[in-house]
Amino acid sequence: MNRPREGLTDAAWQQFERDGFLRLGQVATDDQLLALQTRMDDIMMGRADVDYDQMMMQLDRVDGPDSGPGPQSKGFKGATLSYRKIQDLEYDDVFLDYMQHPLFRELCARVYGEQADIACFRAMFMNKPAGEGTHLVWHQDRWTHLDRDPLITVWTALDPATLDNGCVQIVPGSHAALVNPEHGSGFLTSEQTVDLLKVHDPVPLELAAGEVVLLHNWLLHSSDVNRTAGARRAFSVCYMDAQTVAHNGHNYPVVFGEGALALGS
Numbered sequence: 358m359n360r361p362r363e364g365l366t367d368a369a370w371q372q373f374e375r376d377g378f379l380r381l382g383q384v385a386t387d388d389q390l391l392a393l394q395t396r397m398d399d400i401m402m403g404r405a406d407v408d409y410d411q412m413m414m415q416l417d418r419v420d421g422p423d424s425g426p427g428p429q430s431k432g433f434k435g436a437t438l439s440y441r442k443i444q445d446l447e448y449d450d451v452f453l454d455y456m457q458h459p460l461f462r463e464l465c466a467r468v469y470g471e472q473a474d475i476a477c478f479r480a481m482f483m484n485k486p487a488g489e490g491t492h493l494v495w496h497q498d499r500w501t502h503l504d505r506d507p508l509i510t511v512w513t514a515l516d517p518a519t520l521d522n523g524c525v526q527i528v529p530g531s532h533a534a535l536v537n538p539e540h541g542s543g544f545l546t547s548e549q550t551v552d553l554l555k556v557h558d559p560v561p562l563e564l565a566a567g568e569v570v571l572l573h574n575w576l577l578h579s580s581d582v583n584r585t586a587g588a589r590r591a592f593s594v595c596y597m598d599a600q601t602v603a604h605n606g607h608n609y610p611v612v613f614g615e616g617a618l619a620l621g622s
Contacts (some may be wrong), residue, residue, distance in 0.1 A: 364463065377532035377576035383567040384460055384513070390567045394515050396451040397482055397590060400443060402436045407449055409433040417441035417486050426491050438588065439486040446592070447480040447610055450620045456480060456594050461511055462613050464571060465596050468509050474599035474614025478507045483591045485523040490583035495550045497535060497543035498574035498595065502604045507597035510572045514564040515590035522589040523581045526559040532575035545577075553577065 365379075373379040385393065399405040400412075410432055417439050419427030426441050427434065434440070446452040456477065465475040478500075485491075499506045518524035536553075537545050545553065559579065562570060572578070574595065583589050599611050611617045 364460075365467075370467065373571060373573070376529040377573040378527060378529065378562070379571045380564075381460070381511075381569040381571055383565070384458055384569045385455060385567060387567075389455060390515075392451055393455060393513075393592060394590070396449065397443075397515060397592075398438065400449070400482075401438050401440050403433060405449070411445060411448065413442070413444040414440060415442040417484065417489050417491055438484075439489065440482070440484055441486075441491055442484070443482040444479055446482060447477045447594075447612060447618060452480060452592065453612070453618055454620055455513075455592075456612055457617075461594070461596070464509060464511065465613060469596075469598045474611050474616075475596050476599040476601065476609040477612045478503075478595040478597045478601075478609055479593075481593045481595075483593055485580070485583035485589035487583060487586050487588050490523045490581070490589065492582055493578075493580040495545045495553060495577055495579045496540075497532075497537075497577055498572075499535065499538075499543040501541045503597075504602040504604070505598065506574065507595050507601070508574055510574055510593055510595045511569060512572055512594075513569045513592045514566055515592060516588055517566050518562065518564040518589055518591065519585075520561050520563065520581075522583045522585045522587065524564065524589070525562045525578050525580050527562055527572075528553065528557045528577040529560055531557075531577040532573040535575060536577065543575075 369379060400407060413429055413431055414434050415429045416427035416434050418424050429442065447456060469475060498510060536549055537543065599614060
């Protein structure tokens with residue numbers, strides 16, 4: 358059984374600060390990883406005891422193989438393994454238990470401060486269904502409706518992530534500055550993408566099932582479609598300072614600190 362990693366060295370933090378990403382190895386035990394994989398499939402197939410009306414769900418192909426993704430909206434869209442994105446997983450006990458791992462608390466304390474309460478901006482399942490998947494254009498993760506930028510995301514591969522099945526591709530060190538700060542979600546224009554790829558060769562983040570990578574949210578990244586017969590599932594959690602204010606009035610749940618979400622609540 359793989360044991361959860363405990364603590365990071367100063368050298369590891371220096372690497373993260375330089376590159377904008379850091380491989381953490383497998384954090385969940387093998388049994389926990391299996392539970393996450395099984396739970397995700399149960400949610401997609403409608404077998405889970407969850408409040409689907411409060412869960413944002415998006416199909417990868419809304420009208421067949423030649424169509425695009427469906428709307429990102431609350432509610433169940435049918436029993437299928439072809440969802441592209443499912444959010445609000447912080448309200449599911451299996452995923453919340455993993456999100457509240459002590460190592461992730463340590464990461465947040467290092468980035469936001471020992472005394473800071475930590476909220477979840479989003480706890481999100483990302484999927485490249487077999488033979489499908491949506492191309493994700495180059496972008497940096499940031500959102501202009503917040504009064505400050507969330508800084509870190511913890512990304513866990515639930516299946517092996519490879520070039521063939523649409524693994525995340527990154528530009529190491531690109532987190533130092535925003536490229537297109539005017540865009541509400543940090544997406545690059547087509548011209549900026551062309552300029553980027555003229556001078557940088559993207560690095561594929563190929564990962565084993567269960568492997569975790571810490572990402573700075575400003576790290577430029579993209580992903581391709583899935584050209585294989587198996588799915589590429591992942592669980593992505595963006596942690597932020599709980600003092601962050603959203604201009605749209607949305608309140609984000611605390612996962613570490615005073616008033617944190619509790620299992621079984």
